[in-house]
Amino acid sequence: MIVLALYAAIFVASYLLVKSIVHRTTTDYASLKTVTFGDESAVVPDRLASFVSLLTIFLLWAAFTGSSLVPSFLHAPGPFIGTASFDYTAELSDGRRDDATVTVIVSRAGDTPEVPEVDPGDGFAKNDVDVIGAWRSGLVRVDRNDEVPEGVEETVVAVNGEPLAPGGTVQTAYGRVGMSPKGTLNFEPAKGWQMEPIWLPSPEAVAARFVDIARDGYRDSTLWEHLGFSLFRVVVGFLFGALVGIPLGYAMGLSAWFRGWFDPIVEFMRPVPPLALIPLVIIWAGIGETGKIILLFLAALWIMAIAARSGVSGVNIAKVHAAYSLGASKAQIMRHVIVPNSLPEIFTGARVAMGVCWGTVVAAELVAAEKGAGMMIMVASKFQLTDIVIMGIILIGVIGFGIDMLMRWAERILVPWKGKS
Amino acid sequence: MTGLVIENLSMRFDLPNGTSVQALQDVSLELAQGELLSVLGPSGCGKTTLLNIVAGFLAPTEGRITLNGHRVTGPDAERGMVFQQGALFEWMNVRENVSFGPRMRGLREKDYGANVDHLLNVVGLRDFMEKSVYELSGGMQQRVALARCLANDPDVILMDEPLGALDALTREKMQSLVLKLWKETGKTIILITHSVEEALLLGERLLVMAPRPGRIHREYRLPFADMGVSADLRQVKKHSEFAARREEILGMIWDMEEEIMGRTEVAS
Numbered sequence: 001m002i003v004l005a006l007y008a009a010i011f012v013a014s015y016l017l018v019k020s021i022v023h024r025t026t027t028d029y030a031s032l033k034t035v036t037f038g039d040e041s042a043v044v045p046d047r048l049a050s051f052v053s054l055l056t057i058f059l060l061w062a063a064f065t066g067s068s069l070v071p072s073f074l075h076a077p078g079p080f081i082g083t084a085s086f087d088y089t090a091e092l093s094d095g096r097r098d099d100a101t102v103t104v105i106v107s108r109a110g111d112t113p114e115v116p117e118v119d120p121g122d123g124f125a126k127n128d129v130d131v132i133g134a135w136r137s138g139l140v141r142v143d144r145n146d147e148v149p150e151g152v153e154e155t156v157v158a159v160n161g162e163p164l165a166p167g168g169t170v171q172t173a174y175g176r177v178g179m180s181p182k183g184t185l186n187f188e189p190a191k192g193w194q195m196e197p198i199w200l201p202s203p204e205a206v207a208a209r210f211v212d213i214a215r216d217g218y219r220d221s222t223l224w225e226h227l228g229f230s231l232f233r234v235v236v237g238f239l240f241g242a243l244v245g246i247p248l249g250y251a252m253g254l255s256a257w258f259r260g261w262f263d264p265i266v267e268f269m270r271p272v273p274p275l276a277l278i279p280l281v282i283i284w285a286g287i288g289e290t291g292k293i294i295l296l297f298l299a300a301l302w303i304m305a306i307a308a309r310s311g312v313s314g315v316n317i318a319k320v321h322a323a324y325s326l327g328a329s330k331a332q333i334m335r336h337v338i339v340p341n342s343l344p345e346i347f348t349g350a351r352v353a354m355g356v357c358w359g360t361v362v363a364a365e366l367v368a369a370e371k372g373a374g375m376m377i378m379v380a381s382k383f384q385l386t387d388i389v390i391m392g393i394i395l396i397g398v399i400g401f402g403i404d405m406l407m408r409w410a411e412r413i414l415v416p417w418k419g420k421s
Numbered sequence: 422m423t424g425l426v427i428e429n430l431s432m433r434f435d436l437p438n439g440t441s442v443q444a445l446q447d448v449s450l451e452l453a454q455g456e457l458l459s460v461l462g463p464s465g466c467g468k469t470t471l472l473n474i475v476a477g478f479l480a481p482t483e484g485r486i487t488l489n490g491h492r493v494t495g496p497d498a499e500r501g502m503v504f505q506q507g508a509l510f511e512w513m514n515v516r517e518n519v520s521f522g523p524r525m526r527g528l529r530e531k532d533y534g535a536n537v538d539h540l541l542n543v544v545g546l547r548d549f550m551e552k553s554v555y556e557l558s559g560g561m562q563q564r565v566a567l568a569r570c571l572a573n574d575p576d577v578i579l580m581d582e583p584l585g586a587l588d589a590l591t592r593e594k595m596q597s598l599v600l601k602l603w604k605e606t607g608k609t610i611i612l613i614t615h616s617v618e619e620a621l622l623l624g625e626r627l628l629v630m631a632p633r634p635g636r637i638h639r640e641y642r643l644p645f646a647d648m649g650v651s652a653d654l655r656q657v658k659k660h661s662e663f664a665a666r667r668e669e670i671l672g673m674i675w676d677m678e679e680e681i682m683g684r685t686e687v688a689s
Binding site: 326341416 | 476477478495496497498500501502504505506507508509510511513521525526544552555568569570573575579
């Protein structure tokens, strides 16, 4: 909630700030429009906003993970690290009372701090020392070194002078001291606002992990092998899907019999999410490459068939009539009218199909695979290697975005007449 | 027999709701080589159906069409077609569009190139031949369509409201161009239009069709097309006979439209 409120605050503040500082000096046509609310063409993305948006996400991420990439004054309060101490008051069943001090060394996970010797002090309650990891909590058995005579019960009755009963807690400057129903103390050092690395690692940890895996690989394969295998499956599955789907779509667009025959199949298979086919494909073809390529083939097939079909159906009958009147044969009409006319639709379908295939391959690898981007993050998640998971998600996003950009670029080059009729 | 002969053409088809439509009834017509016929009529009179049958896109239920002695059974390069709009190929540039017919017949650039360039010159698009057709204005696109049709050297040119989507000024220029091309090439032309003025200006012969069933209502022979070849079209329009004919035909179509509207009212 805090993060969300902070995010909204930055959104509003940066808007007001940018608006008051940056005065648009452009005098192009769009800048002269007085009606912009409701005019879609007057709404062009403000690139400054995009920049601030990405910066905000990065800063929030860095601030709440204590990243070394941003100055420390931007950090959200971190967990308590260092030497904490609190006093406790113990009472024996014969009525005697004594105070002692507990020293707790709070260290980051993975560090092995030196445990100092402490002076046991006077009285029957002796001073204690313990080690607890940051973001963790631990039992503090204060009575284990206390000198309690036989037949006498010791109970802790107060911490730092504040009375404490079983089930209760006392806040100290270093964290929370609680008492279990059986009377044992536990200490939870202050956690601060930052995220623990196993939930959300800092940006530099993710980057370091990326460098690490790019160099050494993960699970017997290099990072490029993981990503390359995912991409290879997508490309091969998509190509097979297009190779079968486009001719099928053409046949459905050109022949009533084909249309009638395949319509029920295509219309039924289209709304079935490819992910729902994973179990069946695993049963039939196993978890190897064949199964994955069959799955992606099925994911791309229906999309490409429907795109090709609507590309053929979308041809203006006047164009076909004109071509016949100019003496073109059926084959020439196919080659010079129907195919070029359907290319824009096919490209749109190909973009959708590539997106769906990319999503499907990651999901299929999550289920079962030996190599692949999805397998990488799934295995990492089982070992709580959140940095690999986040790195994998970012890479999957970047590749998906790259595929879409590539398809758009190809579309611009190859079908410049799209949307121009 | 040379020229286009249409004999006792009837066209009747069933609708999904069980009724049937008599789109054309007993239409007969003879058109000599080089004649320009304009066809006029209220919507639903079957003029586009007639044109589609002549083009070979539809088969009549009765009657037959012969061109220069042989029967018309399907579309062919001997009968070129100019559509209202949207019939150009966006994936080809202007010159590729115009040379489409010759290229489909397997001719080489050296065989058709000079003729295509000449036609582009005639329609005033020489400087635009490398442009994509979607970069052109509506009037220019129709000039491409005209040139594309002429490049194929058809015997008959069928025009389905070719100027209907153009603005008034462009339309007037295009009317002059159609007359000029007609005179220069000597093609037989059938032109369908909604505009009485255009039908009078361009039609050497004028056919007024009536709806329900679609049939020939009246036929005229007019002098205005010949006048328009040499004179300004605006001068032709000032002619007293032109005005008289226009009023006569407008009244005729007006009556037909009213009859349809009246019938619709009774029916509902």
